[in-house]
Amino acid sequence: MEGDLTLQLRIFDLNCWAIRYLSKRRQERVQLIGDMLRRERFDLVLLQEVWSEQDYSDLKARLGGCYPFSHYFRSGVIGSGLCVFSRFPILDTLLYQYSLNGYPYMLQHGDWFCGKSVGLVVIKISGIVFNVYVTHLHAEYCREKDAYLPHRLVQAWELAQFIRHTSKAADVVLLGGDLNMHPEDVGIRLLRGWTGLRDAFAEATRFEGCEDGCTLIPNNCFTVKTELLPFPLGIRIDYILYKAISSFTVKCEELKTTTGTAPGMDIPFSDHEAVMATLHIRRQGQAAGATLGTAEPMLADVVTEARTEVGVGLRAAQRQRYSTGRMAVLALLLLLLQAVAALGALAGLAAGQPFPKLSFSLLAFLAIGVLLLATGLHLFHTIEVKMLQGTEEQMRMAMRALQERP
Amino acid sequence: MEGDLTLQLRIFDLNCWAIRYLSKRRQERVQLIGDMLRRERFDLVLLQEVWSEQDYSDLKARLGGCYPFSHYFRSGVIGSGLCVFSRFPILDTLLYQYSLNGYPYMLQHGDWFCGKSVGLVVIKISGIVFNVYVTHLHAEYCREKDAYLPHRLVQAWELAQFIRHTSKAADVVLLGGDLNMHPEDVGIRLLRGWTGLRDAFAEATRFEGCEDGCTLIPNNCFTVKTELLPFPLGIRIDYILYKAISSFTVKCEELKTTTGTAPGMDIPFSDHEAVMATLHIRRQGQAAGATLGTAEPMLADVVTEARTEVGVGLRAAQRQRYSTGRMAVLALLLLLLQAVAALGALAGLAAGQPFPKLSFSLLAFLAIGVLLLATGLHLFHTIEVKMLQGTEEQMRMAMRALQERP
Numbered sequence: 001m002e003g004d005l006t007l008q009l010r011i012f013d014l015n016c017w018a019i020r021y022l023s024k025r026r027q028e029r030v031q032l033i034g035d036m037l038r039r040e041r042f043d044l045v046l047l048q049e050v051w052s053e054q055d056y057s058d059l060k061a062r063l064g065g066c067y068p069f070s071h072y073f074r075s076g077v078i079g080s081g082l083c084v085f086s087r088f089p090i091l092d093t094l095l096y097q098y099s100l101n102g103y104p105y106m107l108q109h110g111d112w113f114c115g116k117s118v119g120l121v122v123i124k125i126s127g128i129v130f131n132v133y134v135t136h137l138h139a140e141y142c143r144e145k146d147a148y149l150p151h152r153l154v155q156a157w158e159l160a161q162f163i164r165h166t167s168k169a170a171d172v173v174l175l176g177g178d179l180n181m182h183p184e185d186v187g188i189r190l191l192r193g194w195t196g197l198r199d200a201f202a203e204a205t206r207f208e209g210c211e212d213g214c215t216l217i218p219n220n221c222f223t224v225k226t227e228l229l230p231f232p233l234g235i236r237i238d239y240i241l242y243k244a245i246s247s248f249t250v251k252c253e254e255l256k257t258t259t260g261t262a263p264g265m266d267i268p269f270s271d272h273e274a275v276m277a278t279l280h281i282r283r284q285g286q287a288a289g290a291t292l293g294t295a296e297p298m299l300a301d302v303v304t305e306a307r308t309e310v311g312v313g314l315r316a317a318q319r320q321r322y323s324t325g326r327m328a329v330l331a332l333l334l335l336l337l338q339a340v341a342a343l344g345a346l347a348g349l350a351a352g353q354p355f356p357k358l359s360f361s362l363l364a365f366l367a368i369g370v371l372l373l374a375t376g377l378h379l380f381h382t383i384e385v386k387m388l389q390g391t392e393e394q395m396r397m398a399m400r401a402l403q404e405r406p
Numbered sequence: 407m408e409g410d411l412t413l414q415l416r417i418f419d420l421n422c423w424a425i426r427y428l429s430k431r432r433q434e435r436v437q438l439i440g441d442m443l444r445r446e447r448f449d450l451v452l453l454q455e456v457w458s459e460q461d462y463s464d465l466k467a468r469l470g471g472c473y474p475f476s477h478y479f480r481s482g483v484i485g486s487g488l489c490v491f492s493r494f495p496i497l498d499t500l501l502y503q504y505s506l507n508g509y510p511y512m513l514q515h516g517d518w519f520c521g522k523s524v525g526l527v528v529i530k531i532s533g534i535v536f537n538v539y540v541t542h543l544h545a546e547y548c549r550e551k552d553a554y555l556p557h558r559l560v561q562a563w564e565l566a567q568f569i570r571h572t573s574k575a576a577d578v579v580l581l582g583g584d585l586n587m588h589p590e591d592v593g594i595r596l597l598r599g600w601t602g603l604r605d606a607f608a609e610a611t612r613f614e615g616c617e618d619g620c621t622l623i624p625n626n627c628f629t630v631k632t633e634l635l636p637f638p639l640g641i642r643i644d645y646i647l648y649k650a651i652s653s654f655t656v657k658c659e660e661l662k663t664t665t666g667t668a669p670g671m672d673i674p675f676s677d678h679e680a681v682m683a684t685l686h687i688r689r690q691g692q693a694a695g696a697t698l699g700t701a702e703p704m705l706a707d708v709v710t711e712a713r714t715e716v717g718v719g720l721r722a723a724q725r726q727r728y729s730t731g732r733m734a735v736l737a738l739l740l741l742l743l744q745a746v747a748a749l750g751a752l753a754g755l756a757a758g759q760p761f762p763k764l765s766f767s768l769l770a771f772l773a774i775g776v777l778l779l780a781t782g783l784h785l786f787h788t789i790e791v792k793m794l795q796g797t798e799e800q801m802r803m804a805m806r807a808l809q810e811r812p
Contacts (some may be wrong), residue, residue: 014565074503074796077785091807093800094571099481099503115789120571165500165526170574358764379483383521390480394499401497 005283007126008253011026012042013176013240015136015272017222020052024222025267030055032262032268034062037085042276045085045125046176047272048136051114053080063347065248068352073134076115082134082177092122096162098155099387102138102148104380109146111138118159118177120166128248129280131170135159135177137187150313152180153306154391156187160194161394171248172281175241177315178272183236184343190306193299194398197241200252209257212236215273219260222271228385240277247284256277300402309397314388321381328374334367408635413532413687418448419582419646421542421621422608423628424487426458430628431673436461438668439675443491446474448682450529451491453583455676455747457520467565482521486581490527498528501569502568504561505793508544508554517544518709520769524583526572535653541565541583549636553636556719558586559712560797562593564602567800572723574726577654578687579603581647584678584694588644596712599705600804603647606658606683615663618642621679625666628677640751646683653690660684669753679793706808713801720794727787734780740773 017023030050037045037059040262046066050056056072067085073095074080078094096118102111118135138152139158146152156179167173173198181188183199191197201213210217210233217234218225228234244250256276262269276280338360345355418662424436425428436456443451456462462478462521469476473491478488486501492718502524508517524541543565544558552558562585573579581603587594589605599602607619616623616639623640624631634640650656662682668675744766751761 039588057676074792074799075789076786076792079792092571093803094567095505095796096502097505099501104745113785115792162501164572165498165572208709216476361768362771365768365775369771369775379519382483383481386480386482386485386521390501393480397496 005282006109006127009044009125009279010040011044011046011174011176011277011279011280012037012040012044012274013046013134013238013276014270015048015238016050016055017270017272018050018052018055029267029269030058031128032265032267033045034059034261036269037063038066041087042133043087044174045082045261046132046134047085048134048178049081050083051081053079056083059083067369071119071121073117073119074135075117076111076285080117080119081136082117082119084134086121086123086130088123089124090121090123094120094329096120097160098137098152098158099385099390100154102151102154103181105123105377108142109139110365114350116155118162122170128171129169130172130174131163131167131279132172133159133163133175133177135175137178137180139180141180146314152314153187153190153309153313154387156181156191157194157206157306157310157391157395160191163195163197167245168191171244171246172250173243173245174279176239177277178238180237186302186305186309187241189302192241195243196242198250198274198320200242200279201253203234204252204255204277207256209255209275210234210259213255213257213275215275216271217256217260217273220268220271220273221260226249238272238275240275242279244281249282249284251280252277253280300399303395303399303402305357307392307399310392310395311389314385314392317381317384317388321378321385324374324377324381328371328378331367331371331374335364335371338364414452415531415685416448416637417450417452417582417683417685418443418446418680418682419452419540419644419682420676421454423676424456424458424461432764434674434775435673436464438588438671438673440465442668442675443469443633444472446728447493449493449531450538450580452538453489454540454615455487455586456489457487459485460488462489465489477525477526479784481523483519486521486523486525487542488523488525488538490525490538491779492527492529494529494531495528496527500526500572501768502526502564503542504564505796506557506560506790509527511783512714515545515547519721522561524568524576524577524764526568528576534577534581535575536571536578537573538762539569539579539581539583541581541585543584543586545586548586553722556716556722556794559596559715559719560793562587562597563600563712563716563797563801569603570602573651577650577652578656579649579651580685581802582681584644584646586643588722592711592715594645594710596646601649603649604656606646606648606661606681606685607642610658610661610683612660613662613663616640616665616679619661619663619681621663621681622677623666623679626677626679627666628674630800638802642740644681646681646771647684648683648685650687655688655690657686657688658683659686668746682803709805709808711802713805716794716798716801717798720798723787723794725785727791730780730787734777734784737777737780738771741770741777742771744770763784 018026025374040400060070063085067087069086069090071084071093073082075097098116101116104112107373121132123130136147137155195285212233214234215236215238218228242250260268299339424432464477469491473498476494477490477496477499479488481503504522507522523626524539527538529536543561546552575668615736619642620640621642621644622633648656664681
């Protein structure tokens, strides 16, 4: 790109729902995704929920010809699920694992085991430095009583902070991923406001796809219909966001989504719809400088709102920490009592009575079990409290900085 | 600072050894540290092992007059122990928690519980942007057979990557902390080579303090003398490192360490010696650009050496993952066997014989305990394997990038 030329960049983003043993028709769908990516020849492909490294390796082998560069981000027990395929060399990578990500004992939700993260790859195209971020935030299982909202807000905040701190030398910032937030949710307003990122759907000159840009729709045969009952059109939780930092402008010429089934197929690629953006990047005369996205008084309101929610989570975590600590102390007391009773029996204090060995041992094992479990949970909630406090404190600092600006 | 003026910056770094209930004469020493900091009026104070938030709050209250700005980094069960006091406003902060940090079951070492991290604070002085990093890496408990070396190398690599990615808009980068590595160790060569940071001790025009700049010395009444037997002078593991990124030069005019006791006192501030640097920062005509510190062919050797050590750790972690997995399977088999036996007894197959309830229950509880423990450890080592693989992969990418440079 020289002088007034415009660089066109085609980006593909999809939550692939490729969980081994659990996701329906996984291998078939991964193959379909691979075929389509090879056919369409995007410039950048950002995938989430590729949990199996084998699936990544298969895709890599399949796509090597048209996407010679790729990166898989490892984290957590299962992996981060995040990977990037690129037509252009990946110069550098960095992974940031969110400090909070649900609870290990919520096995049915399983987010904790995934080590949810944001991955960064640095790419240079025609001399323009792109910082490309791919992420997947904690799922929302119940919108009415969303117990994970504080964790997702901590993640949104950490994501925004990570982008701000790592993108200072980039010309263009791109973020793709399943944010698990509706467009009007406080987390996405916080992310956009605090980073200045713009929503490709809202900015697109042309749009083609599901109504309102929804990416989780009732028409997709893999979605759980009951969960979407309050939203007849579906919901939009997968995004491509972007901004130009230095002397460049970015414009979204076209945004597309898939619409329930893969083109020419009888099944969709995933339970999510894919988002595809065509961006035009143009060098402009003077540096625009890093700007915040939302007008600042509004941004202050958003930070306040987010901080209130984090505070709610903090108080819940403090209560959990207290009750698990109390449980551990009670179990310890029970064990001590038992030890005294056993010593008494040994010393012959109750020589006439038979000692109830079986129930005694069962009780002791139960107490040990409760003690270990409660201690583990207490430690976990202690970490949770610390991270929520840390985020609240950082948001307080941000508020002060916003207020002090001339 | 305008034109040719030089900015002088005085920095203080200390691992405070302030562990509640465990560190000797903690409160007295924290008070001494506070008094000295108030007297000496440094520009920047970087502290580690301030594990108790109460100690931080006390210091903050005490130092508010001369260091109006401060930040405490929260992480892990106990906290990160990291904090910063500054004469200049702290504009922004970010915490990055290392992905590996020892083992939760190594209670006697306890590093896992601390959530070892690197903290970043951004400060602007006379228009110069400083990215100031404070960190504390995993301790070395046995130099001959250092089981934590792979974890410390992962931390050194993540530290280097974090600094590289977050400091691109900074004019000057400063890093202070207890790196738990000797100056010639592969981890510190990797950190310096990959970031271009320079060692204040090696660069100082004037030096005053312990011989060879040691910061853990036999003369300090709190150090464990037997651990220092192979090093009669002590060891140097606390550092102040720096570099200028854009059109600035940094020079270390003076470096000092404390020498066993606090000036005018009968006890030291900590079991570590403090490191104090006076830096001169000067604007120079043309931008120096981001440079790597070590000549590149040498750097490639360092990355290879580090990668080999990470590989050793990876194989050890894979063995652990395998043996804990096998243990879990065995415990599960035992439980199944017991279930079959119990069903048999219920069905009256062994009606003539008395059923050994007590030993049966004890065995079942034991099997459940082993199953839970082995599963937990298996998950932990699975994460460890993933992170070591991820680091090895990143180092491989770095090697390739180094080799491909013209």
